[in-house]
Amino acid sequence: MDQRSPAVSKVTVPVILERKLRGEKITCLAAYDYSFGRLVDEADIDMILVGDSLAQVVLGYDSTVPVTVEEILHHVKAVRRAVRRSLLIADLPYGAYHVDDEQALASAIRFLKEGGAEAVKLEGGRVRAQRVRKLVQAEIPVVGHIGLTPQSVHALGGYRVQGRTLDSATELLADAEALEEAGAFAIVLEGIPRELAALITRRLRIPTIGIGAGPECDGQVLVLHDLLGLSFQPAAKFVRHYANLRETIHGALTRFRADVAQGSYPADHESYHWPPEVCRQFEKETTRST
Numbered sequence: 679m680d681q682r683s684p685a686v687s688k689v690t691v692p693v694i695l696e697r698k699l700r701g702e703k704i705t706c707l708a709a710y711d712y713s714f715g716r717l718v719d720e721a722d723i724d725m726i727l728v729g730d731s732l733a734q735v736v737l738g739y740d741s742t743v744p745v746t747v748e749e750i751l752h753h754v755k756a757v758r759r760a761v762r763r764s765l766l767i768a769d770l771p772y773g774a775y776h777v778d779d780e781q782a783l784a785s786a787i788r789f790l791k792e793g794g795a796e797a798v799k800l801e802g803g804r805v806r807a808q809r810v811r812k813l814v815q816a817e818i819p820v821v822g823h824i825g826l827t828p829q830s831v832h833a834l835g836g837y838r839v840q841g842r843t844l845d846s847a848t849e850l851l852a853d854a855e856a857l858e859e860a861g862a863f864a865i866v867l868e869g870i871p872r873e874l875a876a877l878i879t880r881r882l883r884i885p886t887i888g889i890g891a892g893p894e895c896d897g898q899v900l901v902l903h904d905l906l907g908l909s910f911q912p913a914a915k916f917v918r919h920y921a922n923l924r925e926t927i928h929g930a931l932t933r934f935r936a937d938v939a940q941g942s943y944p945a946d947h948e949s950y951h952w953p954p955e956v957c958r959q960f961e962k963e964t965t966r967s968t
């Protein structure tokens with residue numbers, strides 16, 4: 679059943695910017711398909727990110743590096759069909775914007791035109807500022823992403839908290855300011871100390887969306903599967919499990935297997951039946967032929 683009221687008040691980029699001015703927190707979840715997209719939308723979460731975390735969470739890759747534009751696009755389309763209120767953001771995967779501005783534009787345009795996304799996200803700070811400017815000039819809203827950027831796992835040497843020293847914190851602050859200056863409308867801060875995230879949040883006019891970056895960010899993003907306890911990877915320190923769906927699903931599947939094995943599923947009320955006149959005809963036929 680559709681839980682959504684007919685008068686949905688659509689979340690747009692200006693609405694997100696306004697939230698920062700009003701000091702109202704922003705919620706965002708990474709989700710990847712129609713059913714979860716609907717649940718997230720119906721729960722009035724402000725933004726849905728079809729993140730490249732899709733690679734590990736849904737497609738079973740080791741990192742986010744291998745996932746392609748085609749794979750993410752397929753999922754963006756599914757979420758698009760589900761979402762009415764939330765702002766839909768598509769993640770540009772590794773390799774889809776690293777070659778040059780034209781490649782970045784072509785990739786982002788596909789997500790908007792074919793996928794129905796309303797914004798794109800890309801990783802990197804000052805080194806990506808020019809790309810962000812180009813996309814914004816083409817009317818494409820952009821979310822930046824700095825700190826622990828999973829697409830740089832090989833360059834970073836693993837998934838490590840970033841910005842722990844004053845020098846690296848200063849670099850990240852400069853990255854955030856460059857992205858804002860280039861026209862990004864929000865920035866994901868991932869895996870950085872709370873104190874640094876608070877400083878960046880105070881310095882920027884655009885909202886910061888934290889993941890492992892403490893409570894002072896303007897908003898928070900999590901991977902939906904982590905929040906629901908549906909992931910197969912060890913949870914990071916910042917993940918709060920609001921449910922344990924792995925356990926729930928395992929229990930349900932185990933009961934189904936047992937019910938089928940002992941013949942208690944399906945029951946009579948879960949079966950279709952002949953209408954009474956067909957039953958009578960059948961009985962007549964079988965008595966005649968015996």
Ligand code: KIV
Pocket residue numbers: 708727728729730731732769866868889899900901
């Ligand atoms: O891919 C993703 O899900 C993300 C968020 C966790 C920020 O980039």
